[in-house]
Amino acid sequence: MPLVAFDYRFRVTLPAAAPAAYRWCVDYRPDDWERMGHVGRRKVAQLAPGTILLTDTVRTEKGSVTKKRLVRLRPRDLAWTNTHIAGPTLHSQFLYRILPRGAHRSVLEFTGLQIERAARAPSAAALARRAREVCREDATLWRRHLVRAMAKDLGRRPRRRAK
Secondary structure, three states: OOEEEEEEEEEEEEOOOHHHHHHHHOOOOOOHHHHOOOOEEEEEEEEEOOEEEEEEEEEEOOEEEEEEEEEEEEHHHOEEEEEEEEOOOOOOEEEEEEEEOOOOOEEEEEEEEEEEEOOOOOOHHHHHHHHHHHHHHHHHHHHHHHHHHHHHHHOOOOOOOOO
């Protein structure tokens, strides 16, 4: 099975000032999967200051999936990286950055490199469709679950998107 790689990115408005949003985002906990609307377990191990190992086991339609992720925190930049070191998306890497947008708002800027196995090498159009699908899934997870959880935890209301 060949490996395929694609980039994708999105931005999400967060209901907190940038420093508070950053602290909330990198405060990894065993119940994180529940907050994301999924059934799963998370083990959090601090390997060194600013370096965290996450071991996630999540239930999917196809059964349980376990992923290990190496997270490197960059608090001065309000950023962090998440690199998959075990699991079905091995070597995928994601960059998260929090951008200030006033006293009570910020923006999460996400850039992802997804690496996954494919039954056969996809066409450029199929790869672009897959990138859009993964982007939509991840952005929806943030908008529907994590922004709301952040708002609840930090006592703020999420901003409604204009239609």
